[in-house]
Amino acid sequence: MSEPRKLEVLRAIVEDYVHSREPVGSKALVERHHLGVSSATIRNDMAVLEEEGLIAAPHTSAGRIPTDKGYRLFVDRISQVKPLSAAERRAIHSLLEGPDDLDDILERTVRLLSQLTNQVAVVQYPHSNRALVRHVEFVLLAPKQVLVVLIADTGSVGQKVIEAGSDVSNEALMALRTRFLGSIAGTQLALLPQVLPSVVALCPPDLRGLAQHLAHGLQALSDTSREERIVMAGTANLARSNVDFPLSIGPVLEALEEQVVMLRLLSDMGDDPRGVTVSIGRENPYDGLAEASVVATGYGSGAKVGILGPTRMDYPTTMAAVRAVARYLSRILGG
Amino acid sequence: MSEPRKLEVLRAIVEDYVHSREPVGSKALVERHHLGVSSATIRNDMAVLEEEGLIAAPHTSAGRIPTDKGYRLFVDRISQVKPLSAAERRAIHSLLEGPDDLDDILERTVRLLSQLTNQVAVVQYPHSNRALVRHVEFVLLAPKQVLVVLIADTGSVGQKVIEAGSDVSNEALMALRTRFLGSIAGTQLALLPQVLPSVVALCPPDLRGLAQHLAHGLQALSDTSREERIVMAGTANLARSNVDFPLSIGPVLEALEEQVVMLRLLSDMGDDPRGVTVSIGRENPYDGLAEASVVATGYGSGAKVGILGPTRMDYPTTMAAVRAVARYLSRILGG
DNA sequence: GTTAGCACTCAACATGCCTAAGTGCTAACA
């Protein structure tokens, strides 16, 4: 049996199954795809594919469906990323122009991506490792409560309320603001933990306690802007595509709600040279996502965009959309 | 037939149905609730209740289930809010203490509420009508791009990137910052639209163009802090409770994703003197929520907290949880 | 290596039957 045809059969099975959601049999296969051989031959091929664990039969006299391994092979060796349609291309252009807030951009990006793919779209906030401190602000909210605001040159703004041990005067706060600003403006956010202690040390003794608190706050902020939140959209698509097995939707929603899970998921995915990385079904670390696949890629300086959907998804198209959106995003954010 | 017993029967039906998820018949009713009459009598009562549109039978020989109208009557006239268990009370205490960021608090609130009720919890950002301007910051991101930050005394921070028509100098920006700050610090956010034009008018002519842009940005920010975003958690609960009709989950997820829909929904709900307002099934303006109920109440200075779940829900307990959480929230945020 | 043919398997659908739960009604009752 010829190796190329074997792959061709697998491709046909994957495509048909993704399209019809039903196990696909040998006869239907020869009808829909002009493979030039008879169904009996295909049956032989399918037997081999099954032996290799690439496809499986739900029960004796049913057609076959791809296994996780089958999808994997399909993605790795068979499929080629489909070019986007002109309309889709246009949608990306129009929806992402008008440079606005970072929040806005990400929001619009996930919406777009979820519409494009009919899946749940996820985007990680950009890494701000290289971000520089642009501005620092301390605001007295209550006698012992200070709001610390850290603004990076990327336009990202972090905020945090800290409790000072004792009453704080506005003058002290202003003095410290100037002092901190002078010392750390222009510094990389990532370097703050190393820089801040010396700033505190240089403060006059009577301000040092407060300075310590403030430094803590700032450091926490530089952490949290690295802690990387995610934005997501299109959860309703889950209900649409999984209309038959509603069982699995619960765990998936749970996973989606746990930002930590999603973040780990995204970061764990290496960066594929071909542009997009795919994690299929049980390859996936989290149990609730055993029937889901993630298609993601990096953008800008390393953060991830991607989608999550059922293993039975149209990989070529999805991968194309993810890649296109990521490229666009990189361009806009000047990654 | 006695009016009180009729209500008692309705109550029993609602309670049993909520508990068992199955149509409840006359016989089961007399067994589980000691009503002191026979099933035949109950049958007569149920016939009347059905005539009045308070309950309905899915098919001829099945028990009855409450209609929207039935739930309505139940909520309005029959049920009394159940007191929370000690454990729940404790959970509220412990989870909401540690005064932190506004964001943090709201985040924790929805999580708590969704766990308490096993429903989707939603909280609206607090109204900031009474909030005062605490601080204003302009940061030059690019030659023609300025980040405008508006900090309120409530600890809420708004940010927005604006495009200036022409290049901006840092000096001009600083000058304007001082000017704006001097004029609007301490002003109510809600009054900014009235105050800002005069500030612009008083600027030296060469700065007026930029000032105009900045004023626009500030005004937009004061709007958007009123525009009221929402935070939500517990969408996975939808899958759990609707395990039988997965059909309806799609539209609900859609509605939840549209912040606008949820915001309208919440604002449209009047404030019930009894503490919590309930909107049941089709009473609900949005079609996708025809099988859902919303239980909400105001907190602080008028924003809403609440939950969304299937019409078949445990109203007394849910209402208690929502009310308790709202009270706590008011206390923490000093509403 | 490919194909035709055939026996075999099994989910899905249909049919008919039975049961349990539940109703509505009528007539007796307090």
Add this chain to the structure above:
DNA sequence: TGTTAGCACTTAGGCATGTTGAGTGCTAAC
């Protein structure tokens, strides 16, 4: 007049049975 017992009637759901069609695996011929 409100309550009750009794009974005929309805129907979803479970079960056993039969039928159909898609699909497989195998063998023998090409």
